[in-house]
Amino acid sequence: MVKRGRLLIATSNPGKLREIRHVFADLDVELADLKEFGKLPQPLEDGLTFEENARKKALHYAGLTGLWTLADDSGLEVDALGGQPGVNSARFAGPAQDAAANNIKLIRCLGEVPPKRRSARFRCVIAIADGQRVSATAAGVFEGVIIDEPRGQNGFGYDPYFLLPELGQTVAELEPAHKNRISHRGQALQNIRPKLEALL
Ligand code: IMP
Numbered sequence: 225m226v227k228r229g230r231l232l233i234a235t236s237n238p239g240k241l242r243e244i245r246h247v248f249a250d251l252d253v254e255l256a257d258l259k260e261f262g263k264l265p266q267p268l269e270d271g272l273t274f275e276e277n278a279r280k281k282a283l284h285y286a287g288l289t290g291l292w293t294l295a296d297d298s299g300l301e302v303d304a305l306g307g308q309p310g311v312n313s314a315r316f317a318g319p320a321q322d323a324a325a326n327n328i329k330l331i332r333c334l335g336e337v338p339p340k341r342r343s344a345r346f347r348c349v350i351a352i353a354d355g356q357r358v359s360a361t362a363a364g365v366f367e368g369v370i371i372d373e374p375r376g377q378n379g380f381g382y383d384p385y386f387l388l389p390e391l392g393q394t395v396a397e398l399e400p401a402h403k404n405r406i407s408h409r410g411q412a413l414q415n416i417r418p419k420l421e422a423l424l
Contacts, residue, residue, distance in 0.1 A: 228424050231352075232256045232293040234285035237314075239380025240296055240409065247404050247413040253424060256291060264288050269311070274298060274349040275361060277311060282353035290355060292423070294416075298348035298408060300382050302330070302370060304337045313382070323381050330385065331372055342369040344386065348408035350416050352423065360419035364411025368395070379403060 231253045233244050245255055258264065267284035271277040274297040281295035299313030309316035309330070317325035334342065346366040351358050374384035376396030383396035383403075395403055404410040 228252045230254045230256050230291055231420070232258070232285060232289055232291040234258060234281055234293045234295040237380070240298075243400070243404055243407075243409050244294070244296065244413060246400065247410060248417075251417070251420070253420070256289075258285070261289055269297070271297075271311065274311060274347055275351070275363070278349040278351040278361065279353070279358045282351040282358060283355075286353045287355045292352065292354055294350060294352050294420075296348055296350050296409060296412070298346060300330075300344060300346055300386070302334070302342075302344040304341050304343075305333055308333075327374070327382060327385055330370065330382065334370060334372075339369065339371075342371070344368055344370050346382075346386070346408040348412040350409075350412045352416065352420060359423055360416055362412045362415035362419065364408040364413075364415065366395075366406065366408035366411070 233241060233255050235241050236258055248255060267281045269277045269280065271280055277297035278295050281297060282293050285295065286293035299310055301307045301310050314321045317329040345368065348364045350362050352360045368386045368388050370385050371387045375394040376384050378398060378400055379396045384394055386395045388395065
């Protein structure tokens with residue numbers, strides 16, 4: 225089927241890419257991948273909020289590629305840690321973006337914090353830009369609690385430690401389609417969908 229345009233999904237995180245491709249599979253737009261462009265300079269993710277970083281990333285990659293570009297900035301806020309790791313979620317344990325090291329640090333930081341004070345949320349902001357400006361943004365929030373022992377094999381990042389109390393499952397125990405229906409990223413993608421369709 226010939227699609228109506230091309231949209232670059234500007235992420236090098238395979239977990240995010242999989243989820244975005246899944247939610248947008250039925251859109252009348254061809255989804256392009258950063259891999260197509262070889263090694264590009266990375267954007268500076270020095271914003272103080274998810275929205276600032278999502279905007280920076282979308283503008284950066286749209287400028288480099290000339291394509292309409294969708295970027296996601298997301299992360300985990302843990303109340304007992306004053307909202308950390310927040311915008312530093314990918315680099316919590318250092319610049320290597322190593323999920324295992326980030327999870328070890330998260331559980332160590334929470335130490336003896338009791339279960340009833342383990343509330344946390346994932347946040348996601350998505351921005352769509354062309355080379356000149358950001359044309360749309362949308363956000364999603366996903367509430368849960370942090371547990372000490374990992375559970376489940378699906379998802380990525382902090383998912384095995386993020387328990388959804390109403391379901392009695394971690395996000396890594398959910399089927400991918402289930403995560404996409406209820407997650408911060410799934411919500412942000414659904415929220416931006418009509419704005420994207422209007423831009424096409
Ligand atoms: P970003 O590339 O700066 O947006 O980094 C996002 C980071 O937040 C990821 O590397 C993960 O550590 C974490 N994160 C964001 N969304 C999720 C999710 O859906 N599951 C688990 N971890 C996530």
